Structures are given as structure tokens and as C-alpha cells.
Amino acid sequence: MTVERPWLAQYPAGIPAQIDADEFSSIPAVLEGSIRKFRDRPAFTNMGKTLTYAQIDELSRQFAAYLLGELKLKKGDRVAIMMPNCLQYPIATFGILRAGLTVVNVNPMYTARELKHQLVDSGASVVLVLDNFGCTVEKALEGSAVTQVITTGLGDMLGFPKGAIVNFVLKYVKKMVPDYDIPDAIRFNDALALGQRHELPEVSISHDDIAFLQYTGGTTGVAKGAMLTHRNLVANMQQAAAWVSQLVHEGNEIIITALPLYHIFSLTANGLVFMKIGALNYLITNPRDMPGFVKELSKVKFTSITGVNTLFNGLLNTPGFDKLDFSRLRLTLGGGMAVQRAVAERWKKVTGVTLVEAYGLTETSPAACINPMDLAEYNGSIGLPVPSTDACIKDENGTMLPVGEVGELCIKGPQVMKGYWNRPEDTAQVIDADGWLHTGDMARMDEKGFFYIVDRKKDMILVSGFNVYPNEVEDVIAMMPGVLEVAAVGVPDEKSGEAVKLVIVKKDPALTAEQIKAHARENLTGYKQPRYVEFRDELPKSNVGKILRRELRESPAKAG
Structure with a gap:
């Protein structure tokens, strides 16, 4: 079936429909x-x-x-x-x-x-x-x-x-x-x-050589290495560089790199795309220290910043941020998790610059859709497919759905990974015979070609832009002798977008929420640890015994 591309008519002037993924042989x-080109220009700054x-x-x-x-x-x-x-x-x-x-x-x-x-x-x-x-x-x-x-x-x-x-x-x-x-x-x-x-x-x-094994989870909870080739990353650099070309000037940009470079969003958007255009990457080692972060920002007239919703929200709520010099700021890009309208609107009011939302996955190196850079204000969309990228909405049978209908968002383009490292079965589950990557996100497309995320097909929990997979958390908690059954779900959280909530059936009546959290601290990194622990007599299950996480998500988060 031919893919209609209504989004091309929405591209800002000067943005090409296609990029040359073969212009460079490698990173x-x-x-x-x-x-x-930029030999004597500053490339990276950190701690002075x-x-x-x-x-x-x-x-x-x-x-x-x-x-x-x-x-x-x-x-x-x-x-x-x-x-x-x-x-x-x-x-x-x-x-x-x-x-x-x-x-x-x-x-x-x-x-x-x-x-x-x-x-x-x-x-x-x-x-x-x-x-x-x-x-x-x-x-x-x-x-x-x-x-x-x-x-x-x-x-x-x-x-x-x-x-x-x-x-x-x-x-x-x-x-x-x-x-x-x-x-x-x-x-x-x-x-x-x-x-x-x-x-x-x-x-x-060569193009097909693997540049990065970028680990990402799956609904099974086992972290898998996405094989990102040199061609994948070069293509995504070309796509993103073309997309921002009207806003940035080669050899004259200072980008704030607060998201960790080990995360695919920061790695490509900041570390690679801005390297390509001769920018200075201003590295922030510990962005969680918000007062320290704002102090660093006061030292530099930055032109661009990328981040996740929680980062922008944190800055807006830190004293002194609204007093910074935003006269050179032209580009603010949000990704990794949904940007909240209230945060985007406040960002525009404080900085004078629109917070532009983008969408991507580890498996797409990551950029797949970005909103136009000349966007006047936040629009609730994840944007348009970037050059040389097709996107469509499919139903459960793999049939493409028409405009406005909700289904699974699928992506095809030169930035789509080679597959998962040593996991051909997992690869076959997400990349179909026609080369479409099934994202696991439920979305719709409007008549202009803008895409909107409606819900996630997966049970994945998104904490400050990091994927948390319920099965992994459940496996760790289930190791405790006092736990009979456990389910992990994501619940809305003002700070991190979502937080992990555990619902537990006790085997040992003396088991406490603090014991659960202490065990989690020993075995799970910070963002995977539960914010809430709730005890119940039983967990809701389907007729085949599958725990119904949806029902648990819909019940209010009780502190514990």
C-alpha cells in the first residue's frame, strides 16, 4: 500500500523531503x-x-x-x-x-x-x-x-x-x-x-558497521541492545541538521547539554548533530542540582537547549532562571517523554522561545517526528515525520488506517536500527516484513500529517524520559520471601511525568513498604524504584490469570 505524505506540504521553506544518507561513510x-572546518573553535566545555x-x-x-x-x-x-x-x-x-x-x-x-x-x-x-x-x-x-x-x-x-x-x-x-x-x-x-x-x-x-549498542528494554523486561549502524546515525544527523537548518548557524552555536550523552536523545541531538555544525556543547554533569545548573546557565549566552519535560519544569521552578539572558536562545527541543502544555506555555512566556516537541525511539536513532521549528506555540502534537521518513498508523492486522483513526504508530526510514543484538526473534516482532518498525505507541494522524500520541500499547512506564519495564521491577520485588504477588504500574507524577507504583499481595503479614523500598534501592537504579507501595488482598486478573495492570493504573496512587 502506498504511503500518502500529507506532511510534506507542512514542511517549512527550505527543508528537503529527502536527505542524502550516503554523503558521509561513517560518524x-x-x-x-x-x-x-572548525579546527580552532570550542567543541566541548565542562567545569570551566x-x-x-x-x-x-x-x-x-x-x-x-x-x-x-x-x-x-x-x-x-x-x-x-x-x-x-x-x-x-x-x-x-x-x-x-x-x-x-x-x-x-x-x-x-x-x-x-x-x-x-x-x-x-x-x-x-x-x-x-x-x-x-x-x-x-x-x-x-x-x-x-x-x-x-x-x-x-x-x-x-x-x-x-x-x-x-x-x-x-x-x-x-x-x-x-x-x-x-x-x-x-x-x-x-x-x-x-x-x-x-x-x-x-x-x-x-562501512555504513553497516555497528556504531552503538544502545540498550533499551522491552515489555519482557530484558534490556536489549539496539544495533545502531553508522548509516543509521549519519542519516539521523542529516535529518535533524536539515530540520534545524533555518534556525542554527554553522560554527556559531552554543548548546546546553544537560541530558546525559549516554541517552540516545542527547547523544544524537547534541553530541552528534551539533558537532556536525561546529557548535560548542556546554556539558552539565549534574543537572539535578537545579540551583547549580541555573548558575552555570548564567555564565553563557546559549543559543539552544534540549531536554525532557521534567528538566524544563525544574528550571522554570528554580529561582533565578527567569532572570537569565535569553537574547540568543533560538531553539528549545523537548523529547524523551511527553511535553506538558502548562510547561510549554510557561517556557514560552519566560524565554520567549517555543518549546518544540519531538518524538523518537532508541530504535530510530532517535528522531522520527519533529514539530516545525517555526511553530508559534505548543500544539500537543509530536510533529511531522523528518525527511526520508515514512510514518503510518496500522491496526492489529497490519492494515494502514485512514486519517484520524487510532492505531499503532509505525516508522520506516534510514534511521531505523539494524535490529536487536543477538535477538532475531525480538527483532522480527518489531520490524515487519515490509521494513516498518512497530513503535508500540498508539497514535493518530490528522489531515495535515501531524501525528498525536494517544496512549502507549506497551505497559512501559516513562520516568523522566527513561523507560521502566514493569516485568523487571516485578522480578526484583518478587525475589523477596515476604511477597506473594506483585504488579508494577506507572502513575501520573507532577515531577517525573510518571512514577512507579507497586501493588503487592503479602505472604508475610509483617512486610512493610519501607522494606520493599530498601530492597528496590539495592537492586534497581533510582528512576526504576517505586514511589508508591500499596498492599491488597488480591490482584485483578483476566480469565487466563494475567494481571490486569490497566485496572491498577486507573485506581488512585496511594502513598506508602
Whole structure:
């Protein structure tokens, strides 16, 4: 069936219907173009230290040469990175990619159990970790394929004496670096020094080579690695760069990067797209410290910012934010979770700039739909399919539905992943025979080609833009001897969009909500932990015994 494309008529002037996904052979090819063009311009700033494109070139080459020359890694080997936004992140990421290797992004807040699954599943042979999370890596190494751990402190790229002071304060004053013992671990700066001894060989990287194994969950609760190729990411860079081209100016942008670069939204939108246009990425290491974040923003006349609804809401509710200089701000992009109308309207009132909503998935690298950048005000839509992208609404039988009808949103384009790592059955469940990716989101399209998310088909819970899969949470809580039955659902939350609520049938009458939460803290990263715990005599079930999560979601969240 032919796809009608009413959205093309809504494209702002100058936005092409198609992009050239083959203009660049790989992400390093894009990077090298930017290095030539913007060599002396600032590329990344963090904690008062700035690296130019030339310095990123030199340092990432050193890291690539270390991986190939010292560790003798082979093309396609996986290297895991476990750190928040800091200067080491772009150096390592670009180094890994230039070496023809695959980046495995790891959320640094993971517990040892979660990390171990990702290390074992990906087969990563090297892990680069910030000292703050070294003890988690130590606990997760056994049984993995890791042969080398590289450690680094937050201050390591800041120069002397500042770097040494930062590392000392974090460890001994703020007590944020627990002791760990990983034999044969090497420091990041020592790895760079070793890399200087080696020439970086010419590495042939093709479109189909995997650039990132980007882990995402599924309704089964098992985290799966989406295989994102160089072509997927280059295509998405081209699509997004074309989309924002009327608003941004090459070599003249400062983008605030507060969302973690290990998250696909920030990785592509900030780390890659804005690298392509020669921007300065202003890295925020801890955006949860809102007063500190606003203080950082006061130091710079930024032109762009990306974020999730909770981030924008947090800024708007932090004293001093409304006093910042927004004279150069032109682009505010929201994604990762639904943008709330009240937040968007307040953002426009305070900054004078429309908060433009976008939609994407890990599986689409991520951008699939974005609202026009010349949007006058928030419209409640996820926007239009980006260039070279088709979208449609299908029913349960795979039949395309007409305008206005609700069904599953399906996406097709060069940014759609190669598949899930070592999981052909899971891949076949989401990518059909015609190449359509089934998103699991229920949506409708209006007559102009704007798409609107209506509901989620999956039971997934979205906490501050991060996916939480009920089965994983339930499995962890069910490990407790005092629990008979457990169901996890998402309930509305003013701060995080949604929060995790547990409904539990007790086996041990003495079991308390605090015991449940303590167990969750040990086994689940922060955003997966329950905000609410409710005890019931029984759980609602279907006639085949399936727990009816929908009924639990519809009952009010009781504190506990």
C-alpha cells in the first residue's frame, strides 16, 4: 500500500523531503569534516575547561590508538562507557568509533545486577568508568568478557591544580567516590599517553558497521541492545541538521547539554548533530542540582537547549532562571517523554522561545517526528515525520488506517536500527516484513500529517524520559520471601511525568513498604524504584490469570 505524505506540504521553506544518507561513510567521516572546518573553535566545555575541535581530534586519536595499538582490539569489538557528561565522554566515544569499534553506553546509575546483564549480553571487552561508579564495575566483572577496565576521575581533564582539587573534594570531602579494587585497571590519562606511542592505522568503516549498542528494554523486561549502524546515525544527523537548518548557524552555536550523552536523545541531538555544525556543547554533569545548573546557565549566552519535560519544569521552578539572558536562545527541543502544555506555555512566556516537541525511539536513532521549528506555540502534537521518513498508523492486522483513526504508530526510514543484538526473534516482532518498525505507541494522524500520541500499547512506564519495564521491577520485588504477588504500574507524577507504583499481595503479614523500598534501592537504579507501595488482598486478573495492570493504573496512587 502506498504511503500518502500529507506532511510534506507542512514542511517549512527550505527543508528537503529527502536527505542524502550516503554523503558521509561513517560518524568519524562527519567528525573529520567538522575538525577541518572548525579546527580552532570550542567543541566541548565542562567545569570551566574547554576543548577545541583540534584537541578533540588529537585526544580521540590517542584513545583510538591505545585501543588498537595497546589492547589489540579488533574491528567490531565492544567498549562500554559508564559516566555522566564530562570531557572524557566525547574523547572516548569518538576514539572508539574512529578505531572501528562499537560503543556500549551504560547508565552510570545502574546497580551491579543491571550492569552485569549489559556487559555479559554485549560481550564488551573494555569498560571505561568514572571513579564514582568503580565499585559497581568491580562487582559486575565476574562472568563477563571484560579484559581491561579504564578508570578516570571527574577532574582528570581539567588540568593542574584544578583537576586534583576536584578529585580530592569529591572523594574526601563529599564522599562521592566509594573505595573499589580492580586489579590491572589503567587510568584514562595513562591510556591516552600510551596511545601517543602508536600511529592510528587507517580503519575501513562501512555504513553497516555497528556504531552503538544502545540498550533499551522491552515489555519482557530484558534490556536489549539496539544495533545502531553508522548509516543509521549519519542519516539521523542529516535529518535533524536539515530540520534545524533555518534556525542554527554553522560554527556559531552554543548548546546546553544537560541530558546525559549516554541517552540516545542527547547523544544524537547534541553530541552528534551539533558537532556536525561546529557548535560548542556546554556539558552539565549534574543537572539535578537545579540551583547549580541555573548558575552555570548564567555564565553563557546559549543559543539552544534540549531536554525532557521534567528538566524544563525544574528550571522554570528554580529561582533565578527567569532572570537569565535569553537574547540568543533560538531553539528549545523537548523529547524523551511527553511535553506538558502548562510547561510549554510557561517556557514560552519566560524565554520567549517555543518549546518544540519531538518524538523518537532508541530504535530510530532517535528522531522520527519533529514539530516545525517555526511553530508559534505548543500544539500537543509530536510533529511531522523528518525527511526520508515514512510514518503510518496500522491496526492489529497490519492494515494502514485512514486519517484520524487510532492505531499503532509505525516508522520506516534510514534511521531505523539494524535490529536487536543477538535477538532475531525480538527483532522480527518489531520490524515487519515490509521494513516498518512497530513503535508500540498508539497514535493518530490528522489531515495535515501531524501525528498525536494517544496512549502507549506497551505497559512501559516513562520516568523522566527513561523507560521502566514493569516485568523487571516485578522480578526484583518478587525475589523477596515476604511477597506473594506483585504488579508494577506507572502513575501520573507532577515531577517525573510518571512514577512507579507497586501493588503487592503479602505472604508475610509483617512486610512493610519501607522494606520493599530498601530492597528496590539495592537492586534497581533510582528512576526504576517505586514511589508508591500499596498492599491488597488480591490482584485483578483476566480469565487466563494475567494481571490486569490497566485496572491498577486507573485506581488512585496511594502513598506508602
